[in-house]
Amino acid sequence: MAEFDFKNVEEKLKKFWEKEKIYKFNPENKKEIFSIDTPPPTVSGEMHIGHAFSYSQQDFIARFMRMKGKSIFYPFGTDDNGLPTERLVEKINNIKSKNLSRTEFIELCLKTLKKITPAFVQNWKDIGMSCDYESYYSTIDKHSQKISQSSFIELFKKKEIYKKNFPTIWCPECQTSIAQAELEDKEQESLFLTLRFKCDGKNLLIATTRPELLGACVAVFVNPKDKRYKNLVGKKAKVPIFNFEVPIIKDESAEIEKGTGALMICSYGDRFDAEAINKHKLKSKIILNENGTLKTEKYSGLKIKDARKKILEDLEKNNFVVEKKQIKHFVNVHDKCGTEIEFIETEQWFTKILDKKNELISQAKKINWYPKFMFKRYENWVNGLEWDWGISRNRHFGVPIPVWECPKCKEIILPEEKELPVDPLQLKKKCKKCKADAVPEKMVLDTWATSSLTPQIAEQLSQSKNKIKIPYSLRPQGHDIIRTWAFYTIVKSYLHDKKIPWKNIMISGNVSMAGEKMSKSKGNVVSPQEVMKIYGSDALRFWAAGSKLGSDLDYQEKDLVAGKKLINKLINASKFVFMNLADFDYKKPKKFEKLDEIFLGELNQLIKFSTGNFEKYEYSKVKSDVEKFFWEEFAGNYLEIVKGRVYRGQGDAKKSAQYVLYKSLLEILKMLAPLMPFITEEIYQEYFKKNEKEESIHISSWPIEGNEAPSENWKTFTEILTKVRQEKSFAKKPMNAEIRLELLKKDYELLYKNNLLDDLENVTNTKEMQIIPAKKFQVEFF
Numbered sequence: 001m002a003e004f005d006f007k008n009v010e011e012k013l014k015k016f017w018e019k020e021k022i023y024k025f026n027p028e029n030k031k032e033i034f035s036i037d038t039p040p041p042t043v044s045g046e047m048h049i050g051h052a053f054s055y056s057q058q059d060f061i062a063r064f065m066r067m068k069g070k071s072i073f074y075p076f077g078t079d080d081n082g083l084p085t086e087r088l089v090e091k092i093n094n095i096k097s098k099n100l101s102r103t104e105f106i107e108l109c110l111k112t113l114k115k116i117t118p119a120f121v122q123n124w125k126d127i128g129m130s131c132d133y134e135s136y137y138s139t140i141d142k143h144s145q146k147i148s149q150s151s152f153i154e155l156f157k158k159k160e161i162y163k164k165n166f167p168t169i170w171c172p173e174c175q176t177s178i179a180q181a182e183l184e185d186k187e188q189e190s191l192f193l194t195l196r197f198k199c200d201g202k203n204l205l206i207a208t209t210r211p212e213l214l215g216a217c218v219a220v221f222v223n224p225k226d227k228r229y230k231n232l233v234g235k236k237a238k239v240p241i242f243n244f245e246v247p248i249i250k251d252e253s254a255e256i257e258k259g260t261g262a263l264m265i266c267s268y269g270d271r272f273d274a275e276a277i278n279k280h281k282l283k284s285k286i287i288l289n290e291n292g293t294l295k296t297e298k299y300s301g302l303k304i305k306d307a308r309k310k311i312l313e314d315l316e317k318n319n320f321v322v323e324k325k326q327i328k329h330f331v332n333v334h335d336k337c338g339t340e341i342e343f344i345e346t347e348q349w350f351t352k353i354l355d356k357k358n359e360l361i362s363q364a365k366k367i368n369w370y371p372k373f374m375f376k377r378y379e380n381w382v383n384g385l386e387w388d389w390g391i392s393r394n395r396h397f398g399v400p401i402p403v404w405e406c407p408k409c410k411e412i413i414l415p416e417e418k419e420l421p422v423d424p425l426q427l428k429k430k431c432k433k434c435k436a437d438a439v440p441e442k443m444v445l446d447t448w449a450t451s452s453l454t455p456q457i458a459e460q461l462s463q464s465k466n467k468i469k470i471p472y473s474l475r476p477q478g479h480d481i482i483r484t485w486a487f488y489t490i491v492k493s494y495l496h497d498k499k500i501p502w503k504n505i506m507i508s509g510n511v512s513m514a515g516e517k518m519s520k521s522k523g524n525v526v527s528p529q530e531v532m533k534i535y536g537s538d539a540l541r542f543w544a545a546g547s548k549l550g551s552d553l554d555y556q557e558k559d560l561v562a563g564k565k566l567i568n569k570l571i572n573a574s575k576f577v578f579m580n581l582a583d584f585d586y587k588k589p590k591k592f593e594k595l596d597e598i599f600l601g602e603l604n605q606l607i608k609f610s611t612g613n614f615e616k617y618e619y620s621k622v623k624s625d626v627e628k629f630f631w632e633e634f635a636g637n638y639l640e641i642v643k644g645r646v647y648r649g650q651g652d653a654k655k656s657a658q659y660v661l662y663k664s665l666l667e668i669l670k671m672l673a674p675l676m677p678f679i680t681e682e683i684y685q686e687y688f689k690k691n692e693k694e695e696s697i698h699i700s701s702w703p704i705e706g707n708e709a710p711s712e713n714w715k716t717f718t719e720i721l722t723k724v725r726q727e728k729s730f731a732k733k734p735m736n737a738e739i740r741l742e743l744l745k746k747d748y749e750l751l752y753k754n755n756l757l758d759d760l761e762n763v764t765n766t767k768e769m770q771i772i773p774a775k776k777f778q779v780e781f782f
Contacts, residue, residue, distance in 0.1 A: 006678065007536070009682050010126070022130075024134060025072060025075075031069060032069075032070050032071065033072075034062075034070035034071065034474070035469075036072070036075075036474045037475045038458075039454075039481075040139060042079045042080070043084070043117060043120055044084035047120075049511050049518065049555065050511050050518070052528035053508065053511050054476070057506075059674070060674045060675055061476070061614070062130055064619075064702070065473075067673065069701065073135075073468050074131045074132055075131065075132055076131040076132070079138075079447065082447030083174055083395060085397060089109045093112065103425075105397060117138070128537050137458065139399075139457075140398075143457065146420045147450075148399045148449060148453055151453055151456075151496065152445065152449070156414065161352070162352070165345060166345065167267070168345070168346050168348050169343060170343065170344040171342075172291055172342055175290050176395050178336075178341065179390045179391075183332045184334075185331070186332075186333045187329070188329070190209045191327075192207060192209055194321070194323040195322065197220065197238060197262075198237065198240075199232055204262060206220065206260055206262045206263070206264050210266070211308060211312055212304055212307040213264075214239055214241060215287045215294070216285045217266050218267055218283065218285055219248070221249055221250070223250070223251070223256050224251075224252065225256065229261070229262060234247075235247075241314055249280060251263075251279075265277065268342075286344070288304075294307045349391050349443070356494070357383065359494065360382050360490060360494060363490050363494050364378050364500075366500050367502060367505055370506040370507065370550070371507065374505075374507040374550055378482050378486060378487065381487060382487070389488070392444070394442075398446075399444055399445045399450050400421075400424055400441070401444060402422050402424060404439060404440050405439050406433065406436055411431055425440050448485070451485060452488035452492040453489075453492055455471075456470070470493065470499055470501055471502045473502065473504060474502060474503070476508065477507065507549070507550045509550055509551045511552070511553060518555075534560075535563065536564070537677075539567065541563075541675055541676060542559070542563030543555075543559040543563060546620060549617050549618065549619070566627060567676070569631070569635060570669070570680075570683060573635050574686070581661070584659070584662070587659075588659055589655045591652060593645075593652075593656040593759075594756060595641065596642070596656045596659075596660040598711055598717070599633075599638050599660060600660060600663075603663075604708055606629050607703045609621070610622045610625060610626060613625075619674070622675070623675055626671045630672075634668060637721065641759050643762070643763070644763065670697060670700065670702060677698060680697050684697035684700075713754055716751075720747060720777075724739070724764045728779075731781060736765050738766075738781070738782045739779050739781055740767070740779075742776070
């Protein structure tokens with residue numbers, strides 16, 4: 001093998017794998033199917049380091065299972081409908097979707113996706129993802145749209161989906177409804193104001209951080225146990241500046257110890273306001289537009305923060321502010337843009353989930369969670385749900401909601417199955433009852449309403465006798481989308497089939513730098529493309545394998561350097577091994593030299609642990625164990641020990657060492673292959689292919705334990721070797737310096753009994769039969 005050029009090697013091997021269809025799923029073979037519900041990455045730019053991290057980890061498992069003899073169904077998809085794609089298309093084309101018609105913008109999105117998707121998918125091929133890229137889907141293609149719309153229709157008929165005019169979580173920036181799962185907490189500074197309301201001409205003090213919602217006030221709540229306000233219940237409170245009156249109502253949601261104990265109810269400050277207004281059947285006052293501006297007369301057209309500032313000025317000018325103090329508190333923001341959310345009353349579509357919390361927790365308990373503690377995150381999320389799943393979005397680009405509504409009788413009209421996928425805006429329908437032209441639904445489905453169907457979408461890609469069945473074998477994903485992708489997929493699978501979507505779920509962590517989450521604003525983002533240019537894909541994957549499943553991992557360049565060193569050592573060790581196999585017949589010897597047999601016992605132990613850890617998704621332990629064994633036991637000890645026999649030995653003694661060198665190097669490469677696919681394939685093709693039957697190391701058999709058992713003899717032998725090396729280093733002598741060696745009696749007897757003295761003499765360069773039983777270990781130099 002020439003000097004290792006990872007760039008050329010990676011390009012060559014990617015073409016080889018594709019040409020030979022190494023990772024192509026063959027449903028017609030008789031092997032057990034291992035199916036993977038792969039996360040379809042969002043087409044919102046280039047792959048980031050978190051992608052490279054988590055997708056590498058799932059690929060470790062896919063490659064291991066393939067070598068274990070499973071038939072791997074590992075399709076690849078892209079999530080390319082919804083807001084992230086809209087934003088990317090707007091950015092690339094320097095336009096705003098609101099300035100185009102829906103038809104025009106959808107055409108632009110599809111045209112842009114066709115242009116950018118191949119390069120986006122190539123990122124995943126570059127990190128060595130062993131997916132079957134011929135089994136490809138996108139969440140906006142006709143295939144996915146049909147399945148998504150069928151799901152909607154089925155659940156609507158089951159009365160699990162409904163439409164309601166309701167205070168919806170709303171993003172003023174994106175101007176769309178969003179789901180609870182799309183909220184993030186963000187700490188920010190605010191003014192905590194205590195304001196003068198009036199009741200019977202007296203002050204009624206109320207605290208708030210949102211003076212801009214005074215015009216939307218519909219009531220004041222006081223706790224029934226609060227003696228301060230006992231005489232005010234049933235009376236009216238006058239709202240400052242706006243001068244209208246609202247009822248004072250007793251309600252336990254007003255906390256006696258919080259603020260002044262009196263609570264302003266607005267339409268809508270938060271979810272509690274929505275619940276309170278509904279509970280007491282109050283009439284709402286909607287003062288916010290969908291773009292986040294006010295529509296009250298005096299402050300009409302002002303953005304929320306500008307209105308807050310102006311109203312505060314007016315409150316202070318009229319002496320309505322009793323106290324003003326700066327505080328820090330957490331607010332809900334939209335995870336896509338970071339904008340504070342509002343609650344705006346709009347008509348939206350919902351899937352029922354609040355009435356199924358117990359069932360959804362029970363379903364998740366049937367799944368094996370790796371690591372186990374991640375189930376608790378899921379359970380906490382489900383228990384904390386406060387709304388049904390809002391599945392409609394006021395956007396252009398997405399899967400259209402397949403309904404029409406009669407303007408007269410309000411009948412909901414559904415398409416026929418043969419019409420799917422359908423865009424209601426492109427097809428006219430009449431109400432069968434009223435004969436009126438039905439109104440097409442303009443909204444599209446939440447992207448998760450489609451992504452939650454990836455098992456079904458991928459399942460129908462494979463039309464064969466052995467059709468892929470749900471539950472899948474594995475769902476790999478990050479812990480940050482347990483509340484979305486994992487949860488919604490479990491929801492859909494339960495609502496449709498009362499099944500779990502997968503048997504196992506493995507959860508990966510996030511990437512940090514110096515303990516901090518990576519973000520562009522902090523300037524600590526690392527590009528995987530740039531990393532691969534310098535170190536190659538294998539080194540990047542080697543780094544990703546250093547994280548325990550479910551744990552976050554700090555990005556450190558030293559880990560990439562360590563990966564590159566391992567690659568170079570594998571190359572050099574392979575060169576040495578095959579340089580000494582010129583006269584080897586590649587047949588197993590009838591009898592092994594004792595030391596070779598002992599070393600095979602150590603190798604068997606490594607195979608046993610690595611197999612068990614991979615089966616438990618503990619790839620980081622495999623990495624650690626195999627790396628250590630290769631450096632210390634194989635390259636550091638065994639190669640040095642048998643040099644004499646392979647250089648100068650003859651007959652069975654030499655053949656024994658040659659066989660073990662060949663076998664152990666191949667088994668080490670196989671155990672590293674799931675983690676470092678390029679270098680292991682390159683060495684396999686260069687040296688092993690001519691003697692092995694499989695086209696690729698990645699479809700070769702996983703190592704099987706032999707009959708040789710580990711023993712203390714290897715430890716004793718290598719400990720003596722280490723001591724000799726240390727003595728030579730202390731004496732500043734070369735490693736090939738001749739020595740006289742005295743051993744402890746017990747060590748001498750053990751080595752003599754197991755015929756290990758010759759190998760020890762060779763590797764330590766001990767001369768003239770100077771190994772004798774002694775009371776203490778001692779090295780003397782000639």
